[in-house]
Amino acid sequence: MFIFMILGFICWIPLASAAIFEKLPIAYGAKDVYTEESLKNSYTLKTTGYTTDAKAEEVITFYKKQLALNNWQLSKDSTVEAPSQEVRTSSYYYPGDEERSTKIVEENPRRKNQPIESFYFTKGNSFVSLVVADQDEKGRFVTAIQGLTADCKECLKDSNVEDSSLAKDLQFVPRYPGSLKVGSEEKKNPKRVRLTYTAQAGIDDAVDYFLSAMPSFDWKLEHKRISQNANLIYTGLRGRAVLTIVNMPGEPDKVVIGVSYEAKK
Amino acid sequence: MKSRKSQIAVFLIVAVVVLLMAVMVTVNIGKIALTKTRTGNASDAGCLAGCSIHSITLNVIAWQNTKMFQEYCAELALFAVPKTICQEPKWRAEWAIWDAAQAAWYGYIWDQIGSPGYQAAEDTAKQFAYSNSGVDEAKVRLPFEPYLTWLQRKSTFEEWMDDERYKHQGSYKWTDTQGGANEVDVDVEAPHFPGLIPEPGALVGVYFDEITPCVECTTCCSVDCVPSVTEIMGCYNAAGATATATPESHTSVCKGCCSCTANTGLTITGGETSWGTTIIVNGVKFTCAMPVWSEIIYPCPIVYIYDIVSDNPEIEVETTRIEASRDLGLWNMQYNASLAKSGVTSKAKAKTSGGSVAGPIGNPSYDCELKDTDGE
Numbered sequence: 001m002f003i004f005m006i007l008g009f010i011c012w013i014p015l016a017s018a019a020i021f022e023k024l025p026i027a028y029g030a031k032d033v034y035t036e037e038s039l040k041n042s043y044t045l046k047t048t049g050y051t052t053d054a055k056a057e058e059v060i061t062f063y064k065k066q067l068a069l070n071n072w073q074l075s076k077d078s079t080v081e082a083p084s085q086e087v088r089t090s091s092y093y094y095p096g097d098e099e100r101s102t103k104i105v106e107e108n109p110r111r112k113n114q115p116i117e118s119f120y121f122t123k124g125n126s127f128v129s130l131v132v133a134d135q136d137e138k139g140r141f142v143t144a145i146q147g148l149t150a151d152c153k154e155c156l157k158d159s160n161v162e163d164s165s166l167a168k169d170l171q172f173v174p175r176y177p178g179s180l181k182v183g184s185e186e187k188k189n190p191k192r193v194r195l196t197y198t199a200q201a202g203i204d205d206a207v208d209y210f211l212s213a214m215p216s217f218d219w220k221l222e223h224k225r226i227s228q229n230a231n232l233i234y235t236g237l238r239g240r241a242v243l244t245i246v247n248m249p250g251e252p253d254k255v256v257i258g259v260s261y262e263a264k265k
Numbered sequence: 266m267k268s269r270k271s272q273i274a275v276f277l278i279v280a281v282v283v284l285l286m287a288v289m290v291t292v293n294i295g296k297i298a299l300t301k302t303r304t305g306n307a308s309d310a311g312c313l314a315g316c317s318i319h320s321i322t323l324n325v326i327a328w329q330n331t332k333m334f335q336e337y338c339a340e341l342a343l344f345a346v347p348k349t350i351c352q353e354p355k356w357r358a359e360w361a362i363w364d365a366a367q368a369a370w371y372g373y374i375w376d377q378i379g380s381p382g383y384q385a386a387e388d389t390a391k392q393f394a395y396s397n398s399g400v401d402e403a404k405v406r407l408p409f410e411p412y413l414t415w416l417q418r419k420s421t422f423e424e425w426m427d428d429e430r431y432k433h434q435g436s437y438k439w440t441d442t443q444g445g446a447n448e449v450d451v452d453v454e455a456p457h458f459p460g461l462i463p464e465p466g467a468l469v470g471v472y473f474d475e476i477t478p479c480v481e482c483t484t485c486c487s488v489d490c491v492p493s494v495t496e497i498m499g500c501y502n503a504a505g506a507t508a509t510a511t512p513e514s515h516t517s518v519c520k521g522c523c524s525c526t527a528n529t530g531l532t533i534t535g536g537e538t539s540w541g542t543t544i545i546v547n548g549v550k551f552t553c554a555m556p557v558w559s560e561i562i563y564p565c566p567i568v569y570i571y572d573i574v575s576d577n578p579e580i581e582v583e584t585t586r587i588e589a590s591r592d593l594g595l596w597n598m599q600y601n602a603s604l605a606k607s608g609v610t611s612k613a614k615a616k617t618s619g620g621s622v623a624g625p626i627g628n629p630s631y632d633c634e635l636k637d638t639d640g641e
Binding site for chain 2: 049182198242
């Protein structure tokens, strides 16, 4: 009896994951298909991406028809126009890094102002966000994100309330005092966790805090880059942690702290 | 009849001398040919090995670029999921950190894959060229050295290679057992990493503002109210009412997002009756309670790699071998005067081609081909 229960549980594990998401259609001629499941912010997501030689309009029409047949409602569509820059630099760009100078400026005759179209479908508390990037002779790149919303009611109206559905703090990485967790991402295989915090502080304050606090959590500083933004790369027995500290756009007295952790393989 | 004794002896002596000279010339030419083959092999092996590293480097960059674009599309799809405008600050933070991460990824590809990859190509070319140049340095057995120890001990050349001194020294010189000076020079011409060209882009955050019932944000957000209020006024005007408002930019209405309707003084008049945001037109109660979409464009300087500055790198390896002269008593085995000075040289050139780094969908199919070989 006990053995049957264990077998039943083992069989249930993959089914449980499959049961969350409907199988989404894939346009014909799909190549290099990849899928990935993750928990991001307040969403449980399944991302499917692939390239296809089918035309963008064909892909869009295909999805509109197929998803409508499965009772998905088209709620929103929008188009992102690619920047129409004619001149670009090949300089090594790193936010806030002023040490490296521009190397060349290149005319870019091949540049085409190709749009990226996005569509948003809903069914109950599930959604599908579809992005079709038209890359001319290279085909179309299609990304479909299927997700479940687990919205925190308080978070809907107050960005200063921490969403309880976000990933938990990493016990082995210190948290900046008084910071607010605003985003998270969890992936398995390999195990990766990314946490985003905001805090009323300057970049220097946050950097000083982590430089003094991280060693007591058995992290060894491998690389440090501090200019307008800061990057601190740590290694330890548990794996690798990258701390990125940037100014909050539009709010000069606030910083965004990104903690990216990758478990040791 | 005359005696013909001893005539054959003279002939034989002349024949033996000529034969001996022919053998020596043959051996000498053979030795030059062998040296030529060795330098040729060294150059071919060196440039093909270096070229392979170029291919691997470019294939990794192309693959990474595709991953960068996948990441961008996934983030784009996530930002396109409508959220209440009260959540905008959280997504602004997400944009800031994502943007920094993407730029760091770009920097990583440049600094940790591209530059060291090209340097490794040059070093590998030298390593393979020296290893295949046929350095025949004798490993002298030390006095009282056991045979096994001598066998296991590395030669001077092996130590030189293991210490990677070939990376910085342009030649390896050694003295043979008869005191002759020998030398192998390897000269590699390979490009430095030319650099990457970034592709800028944007993330588009989609937010909605439920006009009625309204979700009152308690904190500030930066959604521009103008489109929302314009849309809601259009909705009421289409229903037969007169809607007026003074929408302003987000900087002045940074009091709460849903209050786009409240903070901009939206008033609804007309119809048969109107109160608040509800009007009655032709006896029908009418409220524009639809979500009003707001889109915020977050610019990103780097979303993926547009291209590499210069593609299809070439690598050229020149190997020169100078050998010591051999005085065999009858014949001084050496090259002619010019060869003795400059040695036997072989050149080879290989080129990487077939793939493409250029995004967003890179083609990691770079391969190598030996372009041309020559010597003197």
